[in-house]
Amino acid sequence: MELNGAQIVVQSLIDEGVEYIFGYPGGAVLHLYDAIFQQDELKHILVRHEQGATHAADGYARATGKPGVVLVTSGPGATNAVTGIATAYLDSIPMVVISGQVSLPVIGSDAFQEVDMIGITRPCVKHNFLVKDVTKLAETIKKAFYVATTGRPGPVVIDIPKDITAPNIKVTYSYPQKVSIRSYNPVLVGHKGQIKKAVDLLLSAKKPIIYSGGGVVLGEASSELIEFTKTLGYPITNTLMGLGSYPATDNQFVGMLGMHGTYEANMAMHESDVIIAIGARFDDRVTGKLDLFCPYAKIIHIDVDPASISKTVRVTIPIVGDVKPVLDQMMELIKENKNKIDGVALAEWWNQIRQWQSVNCLEFDRSSPLIKPQYVIEQLYEVTKGDAYVTSDVGQHQMWAAQYYPFTKPRRWINSGGLGTMGFGLPAAIGVKLAFPDADVACVTGEASIQMCIQELSTALQYKTPVKIINLNNRYMGMVRQWQEFSYESRYSHSYMDTIPEFVKLAEAYGHVGIRITKPEEVRPALEQAFALKDRTVFLDVMTDRTENVYPMIEAGKGHHDMKLRVATGTSTDRELA
Amino acid sequence: MIRHIISILIENESGALSRVAGLFSARGYNIESLTVAPTEDPSLSRMTLVTRGSEDIIEQITKQLNKLIDVVKLIDLAESNHIERELLLIKVKTSPEMREEIRSLSDIFRGKIIDVTPTTYIIEMTGPSEKLDAFVAAIDPDSIIETVRSGPTGISRGEKGLHL
Ligand SMILES: Cc1cc2nc3c(=O)[nH]c(=O)nc-3n(C[C@H](O)[C@H](O)[C@H](O)COP(=O)(O)OP(=O)(O)OC[C@H]3O[C@@H](n4cnc5c(N)ncnc54)[C@H](O)[C@@H]3O)c2cc1C
Ligand SMILES: Cc1ncc(C[n+]2csc(CCOP(=O)(O)OP(=O)(O)O)c2C)c(N)n1
Numbered sequence: 001m002e003l004n005g006a007q008i009v010v011q012s013l014i015d016e017g018v019e020y021i022f023g024y025p026g027g028a029v030l031h032l033y034d035a036i037f038q039q040d041e042l043k044h045i046l047v048r049h050e051q052g053a054t055h056a057a058d059g060y061a062r063a064t065g066k067p068g069v070v071l072v073t074s075g076p077g078a079t080n081a082v083t084g085i086a087t088a089y090l091d092s093i094p095m096v097v098i099s100g101q102v103s104l105p106v107i108g109s110d111a112f113q114e115v116d117m118i119g120i121t122r123p124c125v126k127h128n129f130l131v132k133d134v135t136k137l138a139e140t141i142k143k144a145f146y147v148a149t150t151g152r153p154g155p156v157v158i159d160i161p162k163d164i165t166a167p168n169i170k171v172t173y174s175y176p177q178k179v180s181i182r183s184y185n186p187v188l189v190g191h192k193g194q195i196k197k198a199v200d201l202l203l204s205a206k207k208p209i210i211y212s213g214g215g216v217v218l219g220e221a222s223s224e225l226i227e228f229t230k231t232l233g234y235p236i237t238n239t240l241m242g243l244g245s246y247p248a249t250d251n252q253f254v255g256m257l258g259m260h261g262t263y264e265a266n267m268a269m270h271e272s273d274v275i276i277a278i279g280a281r282f283d284d285r286v287t288g289k290l291d292l293f294c295p296y297a298k299i300i301h302i303d304v305d306p307a308s309i310s311k312t313v314r315v316t317i318p319i320v321g322d323v324k325p326v327l328d329q330m331m332e333l334i335k336e337n338k339n340k341i342d343g344v345a346l347a348e349w350w351n352q353i354r355q356w357q358s359v360n361c362l363e364f365d366r367s368s369p370l371i372k373p374q375y376v377i378e379q380l381y382e383v384t385k386g387d388a389y390v391t392s393d394v395g396q397h398q399m400w401a402a403q404y405y406p407f408t409k410p411r412r413w414i415n416s417g418g419l420g421t422m423g424f425g426l427p428a429a430i431g432v433k434l435a436f437p438d439a440d441v442a443c444v445t446g447e448a449s450i451q452m453c454i455q456e457l458s459t460a461l462q463y464k465t466p467v468k469i470i471n472l473n474n475r476y477m478g479m480v481r482q483w484q485e486f487s488y489e490s491r492y493s494h495s496y497m498d499t500i501p502e503f504v505k506l507a508e509a510y511g512h513v514g515i516r517i518t519k520p521e522e523v524r525p526a527l528e529q530a531f532a533l534k535d536r537t538v539f540l541d542v543m544t545d546r547t548e549n550v551y552p553m554i555e556a557g558k559g560h561h562d563m564k565l566r567v568a569t570g571t572s573t574d575r576e577l578a
Numbered sequence: 579m580i581r582h583i584i585s586i587l588i589e590n591e592s593g594a595l596s597r598v599a600g601l602f603s604a605r606g607y608n609i610e611s612l613t614v615a616p617t618e619d620p621s622l623s624r625m626t627l628v629t630r631g632s633e634d635i636i637e638q639i640t641k642q643l644n645k646l647i648d649v650v651k652l653i654d655l656a657e658s659n660h661i662e663r664e665l666l667l668i669k670v671k672t673s674p675e676m677r678e679e680i681r682s683l684s685d686i687f688r689g690k691i692i693d694v695t696p697t698t699y700i701i702e703m704t705g706p707s708e709k710l711d712a713f714v715a716a717i718d719p720d721s722i723i724e725t726v727r728s729g730p731t732g733i734s735r736g737e738k739g740l741h742l
């Protein structure tokens with residue numbers, strides 16, 4: 001088949017099985033857009049800002065496990081995409097971003113809309129390619145998908161100069177079935193000797209804990225993790241990115257760990273003698289102060305990326321490999337040797353954990369006349385029967401969604417953990433809804449975050465992606481205000497906005513339904529109404545208690561055993577509604 | 579802070595060098611020197627990088643380098659028996675009464691005088707970096723016009739080697 005470069009890009013994406021491409025046109029990609037126009041297999045979603053394209057593709061990828069695909073023009077289109085690329089990078093999300101570039105002969109001449117996209121994205125991609133030869137285009141695209149989706153996934157940028165896609169230059173096209181890259185061979189199966197040692201250590205534990213993360217979601221190993229945990233009978237905690245990979249409603253689950261994790265999860269980590277970290281990367285939000293981290297524990301760490309192992313915390317038994325086969329390998333040995341578990345010690349350990357749980361660290365004031373954000377999330381859980389896809393933005397609302405919506409399936413909780421990108425939630429929800437049109441998709445957000453990508457409300461209308469936006473409107477950048485309250489004697493420097501838009505009108509202006517509520521008793525009916533409007537995007541503006549803080553909390557420089565808990569009174573000082 | 583010499587076999591692609599250099603600056607690792615040139619297989623380049631760091635840092639450096647898609651293989655030469663060489667070119671002022679002295683000093687260090695003018699010598703010398711340091715230190719600083727050093731390159735002894 002003889003195709004020009006633009007047709008090769010489109011056909012390669014189709015042959016790769018790509019369903020949706022999220023993009024925004026411009027000069028350097030006009031040939032590509034012309035090729036997109038002339039076919040209808042590959043569906044293009046026109047966003048309103050390139051950041052929205054990357055987050056929507058990212059949401060699609062997180063919900064489906066398939067790579068998200070983005071198309072942006074050179075220069076400003078490319079730079080607008082960078083935040084979304086970095087967001088995907090820090091959470092190891094598979095994504096392929098095609099950026100237009102100025103034509104080869106003028107590269108380096110400060111041409112119109114020229115930026116060095118390869119240089120700009122180098123530190124926040126898994127890899128990037130500049131295509132200099134149209135005959136290499138199909139192979140490069142295949143390589144990009146291969147790199148993005150294998151090993152530790154991540155975003156890959158393909159920068160394509162305009163002349164490479166020129167309509168008049170045709171070459172023979174065939175999409176490679178397979179590619180191999182001699183310098184790239186991720187290790188998937190675990191080292192047998194290490195696995196044997198790990199199982200021995202695990203079975204000898206008196207105070208074990210399983211600490212699992214996003215790697216279990218990325219590695220599609222949720223059922224293996226459940227079998228592993230159930231067989232051992234050990235407590236399990238998840239990172240923010242791991243939520244849903246183990247059912248949060250199960251009684252072996254002790255909640256999230258880390259800065260806003262539960263008291264019991266953090267105490268158990270602190271007191272534990274053997275920790276097995278599974279697809280988790282010892283992020284600083286998880287470890288707290290490193291010198292104080294898990295002083296009594298020997299640590300086993302399974303990770304597909306050797307660089308994640310012993311990066312911040314030195315581990316006793318490293319296992320490089322894909323979590324799924326490694327857990328299978330471990331299970332064989334565990335089943336044979338299960339009798340080695342010290343049942344008495346384990347029962348004592350559970351006793352201790354149940355005591356920590358009795359502190360009820362997530363309790364909040366349920367008699368308040370103000371809407372408590374935690375209550376909204378609890379009700380969201382009830383109304384969606386725990387089965388929604390929940391995206392979030394960044395801030396207090398994100399933590400409350402993580403704490404009060406017990407996820408029972410992987411890929412349901414979709415948030416920016418590593419980069420913490422405000423503006424992520426709405427476009428991500430659109431991406432999820434495209435992937436699963438029949439599912440309930442909620443975007444839990446705050447009045448500051450939502451304004452960072454609010455323009456995507458227009459995209460939601462155009463592509464009929466009826467998502468439900470739950471705006472926990474506390475008239476503050478709550479997360480910032482909370483830190484200022486705790487660490488800066490309540491000097492709320494620029495953490496509030498005097499001019500917050502009327503979101504109901506804004507939603508209506510974009511063609512959606514807006515609902516504003518101010519009283520606790522309105523929460524349930526409003527949520528029911530929102531989800532009953534199956535084919536409408538609903539913006540639910542919830543006026544919450546603006547003084548509410550996220551508890552419990554490990555403050556900067558503290559260890560897991562030193563959590564700040566909610567003081568029993570918990571009453572709000574500021575009862576006035578803005 | 580032990581000195582390590584990391585030898586890297588890397589795809590001879592445009593941008594490969596900047597990936598390595600960028601990694602070091604982004605992650606705050608130090609580079610003492612970096613040399614790079616294509617190998618006998620023109621699709622590959624060999625890079626020699628000298629760095630310093632604690633054991634943990636060096637471990638991260640090698641892991642992060644290995645993670646770069648363009649990096650085919652690497653070894654830390656400091657971990658085994660190896661030979662290390664650096665090239666020095668030095669241009670010195672030579673007054674008539676000093677010419678003989680500089681020449682014999684260069685001989686002692688097995689240097690070669692490769693350019694002579696009535697008032698200058700250019701001396702070429704290879705060796706481990708410390709030897710070159712010693713030579714430079716032995717010359718009167720006022721007479722040095724310029725020096726240029728390649729930075730060390732190295733190769734391991736015996737049958738083992740860094741190749742595909
Ligand atoms: C406001 C805010 C507050 C936060 N508070 C908390 C908090 O209290 N608690 C918390 O946990 N986080 C919190 N985070 C998130 C935190 O910043 C990190 O994003 C998160 O802890 C990282 O999760 P993870 O360790 O599971 O790693 P991920 O970033 O999910 O990384 C996955 C790891 O698994 C590996 N991996 C990937 N695929 C595989 C595979 N197939 N097999 C094996 N390994 C694989 C990767 O190499 C990587 O090491 C917060 C973020 C924000 C924005
Ligand atoms: C793009 C970006 N800018 C700044 C921040 C720092 N930041 C983290 S949370 C937050 C406030 C978020 O406010 P809001 O969306 O209202 O959520 P709330 O905390 O009030 O629930 C800010 C500014 C960020 N994470 N992302």
Ligand SMILES: [Mg+2]
Pocket residue numbers: 395446447448472473474475476477478
């Ligand atoms: Mg807010």
